[in-house]
Amino acid sequence: MNLDLSAYRECRLCPRNCGVDRTAGRKGVCGETAVCRIAHAGPHFGEEPSFSGTRGSGTIxxxxxxxxxxxxxxxxxxxxxxxxxxxxxxxxxxxxxxLAQAVHNLNFVTPDHFWPHAAALCRELRLRGVEVPFLYNCSGYQLPALIPAVAELMDIFLPDFKFADAELARRCMGAADYPDIAFAALKRMVTEKGFLYPWDPSGRRTAARGVLVRHLVLPGQVENSLAVLDRLHREFGSDLPLSVMSQYRPMPACEGRGEFARGVTREEYERVCDRVGELGFWRVYMQELTPETAFLPDFRRPEPFAGNRKPA
Ligand code: SF4
Structure with a gap:
């Protein structure tokens, strides 16, 4: 595999802009050196039907x-x-x-801080004749300037758009610039690839290219979600494909952090879904609001997702 490690030397692969030499074993905010590490790889049936289809999404x-x-x-x-x-x-x-498990796509989950490795892998697999779509599944906090290079190798972008509220972004991830950076990156993704195609929420025809935006509704943060939807609608209109997720579960680190220590209420999720309808978004995935945790992963297990089963 033809791998160029130079971008790790003074790493500025993401908006954190750490400038550390990861090839010398240093770590920036991502916590990773230039040695690629992977937590799990395998077919995943918990993505939206456009990606999981019937045979699963090939997650890494x-x-x-x-x-x-x-x-x-x-x-x-x-x-x-x-x-x-x-x-x-x-x-x-x-x-x-x-890929040997007949998955519909190869799904690179949070690959941005390992982009040189991910890029080399994409090139190598295409040389070997792999034809399935490559999917860039990310937090949204991406360097806009890097998106065209990513788009040369990836077919589908699956970014989060977590925060429209800069103060909330600062509180949750220490990055008040998230809304503007993620939005600029998203615009580049849509310019490069357009909206997700084909749109078939039954999962019979899985996605071949384009962008779908994910948004996780957070407890006590409905106004942020409404602002996210408004901003997306203003820029992209109601054809933008969306996945509005209710699957938030409080993690141990949420203890003592006010409303983050509880789950999302039905009323909160419904208020967000109502705004989706009012704005006319129609390519939308929504989730049942249940106490179900089947897709809350435990990466200490060989199969991290307890509910990860091929549909009958
Ligand atoms: S990829 Fe990691 S080391 Fe590089 S700039 Fe981003 S957080 Fe910092």
Whole structure:
């Protein structure tokens, strides 16, 4: 695999702009050196039907994260950096093992801080004749200037848009610039790839390219969610594909942090869904609001997601 490590030397791969030499073993906010680490790889059936389809989405969960939201639902990999090191030459075999399970796509989960590795892997797999769509599944906190290069290799962007409220972003992830940076990155993604296509929420025709935006509704933060929707609507109109998620669960780090220590109420989620309808968004995934935690991962298990089963 043809891997160029130079971007890790004074790492500015994400808006944290740490400037550390990861090739010398230093770590920035993402908590990762230049040695690629992966927490889990395998078919995943808990993504939206456009990605999971009937045969699953081929997820590769990269360890570490540059966002560091204190409420992160994947804290074992984002905050505790669990995972195993992979020498570059082992990455294609790992991806091919996942692809051999007939998944619909290869889903790079939080790959931005390992972009040189992810990019080299994409190139290598295409050289080997892999044709499934490549999916860039990210926090939204991306360098806008990097998006065109990412779009050359990835077919689908699946960014979060977490915060429209700068003060909330500062409180949750220490980055008051999240709303503006994530929005600028999202605009580049849509310019590069357009909206998700084809749109088939039944999952019979899985997505081939384009952008779908995810938003996780947070407890006590309905106004933030409404502002997110308004901002997305103003820029992109009601055709923008959305996934409005209710699956927030309080993590141990949420204790003592006010409303973050509880779940999202039905009333809160419904207020957000009502605004989705009022704004005329129609390509929308919504979730049942249940106490279900089947897709709350435990990356210490070989299969981290207890509910991860192929649909009958
Ligand atoms: S990728 Fe990591 S080290 Fe590089 S700028 Fe972002 S947080 Fe800092």
């Amino acid at each position: 969960f990269f360890s570490g994260c540059s966002s560091h939201c204190f409420f992160c639902q994947n804290r074992q990999i984002s905050g505790e950096n669990s995972g195993r090191e992979y020498p570059p030459d082992e990455l294609p075999a790992l991806a091919e093992e996942v």
